Amino acid sequence: MARTNATNFTGPLQFPYANAGTDIFKKEDVQTLAQAVDQHDHTTGKGLSIPAGAIPNGTITSAMIADGTIQGADIASGTITTTQIQDGTIATADLANAAVTNAKLGTDTARLNLLTNGGFEMWQRGNGPFTGNNFSADRWLTSLGGTSTLSVSRDTTNVDTSSLAAAALTYTHNASTDYSQKIEDYSQLRGRTVSLSVRVRTSTVNAVRLAIYDGSYHYGNYHSGGGAYETLNVTWAIPTGAAAILAAVVKLDASCTAYIDNAMLVVGSVAADYAPLHPADDLARCLRYYQRWDDTNTEIGMGASQNATSHIIMLPLAAGMAVSPSLTTSPAANLLLQNSTLTGSVAPSSLAASTLGKRVCSISAATGAAFNTAGSPVFLYTNTGWIAVEANP
Numbered sequence: 001m002a003r004t005n006a007t008n009f010t011g012p013l014q015f016p017y018a019n020a021g022t023d024i025f026k027k028e029d030v031q032t033l034a035q036a037v038d039q040h041d042h043t044t045g046k047g048l049s050i051p052a053g054a055i056p057n058g059t060i061t062s063a064m065i066a067d068g069t070i071q072g073a074d075i076a077s078g079t080i081t082t083t084q085i086q087d088g089t090i091a092t093a094d095l096a097n098a099a100v101t102n103a104k105l106g107t108d109t110a111r112l113n114l115l116t117n118g119g120f121e122m123w124q125r126g127n128g129p130f131t132g133n134n135f136s137a138d139r140w141l142t143s144l145g146g147t148s149t150l151s152v153s154r155d156t157t158n159v160d161t162s163s164l165a166a167a168a169l170t171y172t173h174n175a176s177t178d179y180s181q182k183i184e185d186y187s188q189l190r191g192r193t194v195s196l197s198v199r200v201r202t203s204t205v206n207a208v209r210l211a212i213y214d215g216s217y218h219y220g221n222y223h224s225g226g227g228a229y230e231t232l233n234v235t236w237a238i239p240t241g242a243a244a245i246l247a248a249v250v251k252l253d254a255s256c257t258a259y260i261d262n263a264m265l266v267v268g269s270v271a272a273d274y275a276p277l278h279p280a281d282d283l284a285r286c287l288r289y290y291q292r293w294d295d296t297n298t299e300i301g302m303g304a305s306q307n308a309t310s311h312i313i314m315l316p317l318a319a320g321m322a323v324s325p326s327l328t329t330s331p332a333a334n335l336l337l338q339n340s341t342l343t344g345s346v347a348p349s350s351l352a353a354s355t356l357g358k359r360v361c362s363i364s365a366a367t368g369a370a371f372n373t374a375g376s377p378v379f380l381y382t383n384t385g386w387i388a389v390e391a392n393p
Helices: 027-038 279-287
Strands: 003-005 016-018 141-145 149-155 166-172 175-182 193-202 208-213 217-219 229-237 247-252 256-267 290-293 299-305 310-315 326-329 336-339 350-356 361-366 377-381 387-390
Touching (some): 141 149, 166 247, 193 208, 193 247, 208 229, 217 247, 279 290, 361 377
Antiparallel strands (some): 003 016, 141 175, 149 166, 175 247, 193 229, 208 247, 299 377, 350 361
């Protein structure tokens, strides 16, 4: 006779079994085996452990987790929270290297915004209304389709949550119209997936949607027209050979009044909720494309007189421009030149660009009558006028 105790079931209910046909049969063996089977639950000493391959993917829910040992490969539906993990936290040690991809991020994960003035807080050109194919809020440009008309104004009433200003758009439709922003360094986005999100409010159905442009338009869904702010978004993989400037576009396809706020363009397949920049950083981005001197009766530059009626003024740039800028001014008569002894001041008869570089800017001013002596300092004041330089790559 040969009898052997069970090796995978230990303790008080360990049962013997025969490994030879001549072994004696005992009813006590059957009784112990029955009790063992009744308590069998695969814990240590009560049978073999369950192999990973015996559990179909996606069959474990949060209600089944007791000790926090489930790994990322075992999770199918995203239902595991910190309360189901033994110590209540997901630590670095719980994650495999590079296991968390962009696709697993939430929209509230803060990421770098590729847009300038995404919150529509900067309006260096004024509060509007702006019409025609022109810039309005810093870096945001209207491109009209057909005979469509669009009026854009700074709005501080109909804003998104926590916002200080929004762009109010009053639109009459003829052909599809863009309110958009060109991305200066679009070449760095070739071969990458990007996601655009904008908060939009309108009461007109199928009037406003988003698009990403890389030589052709790629669209997201329309606003419902429900009259409340909704997050519109669109995601697109930019081709490696894209030769056109990528644009973040708000598309207008029906006459409406719409409010646009809190825009984000991020790398990745998941759109991001708007994350405001520090005001200094927000302004610094805008100054790369537009700088304006318009404080009343303020000295904005100094230079020297070439002769009694010709003068060169240096304008200090607050930031390097994207490209060599262009110069625009109010009527010259609204500005003021002052000599170094403060004994004479006169409005210039004309102003023109002298040197316009990305980091250096000077203008030439002429006076109709003798005003100063050659080589003597001269100062330029805004008086009631203004001067601006603009660089739009």
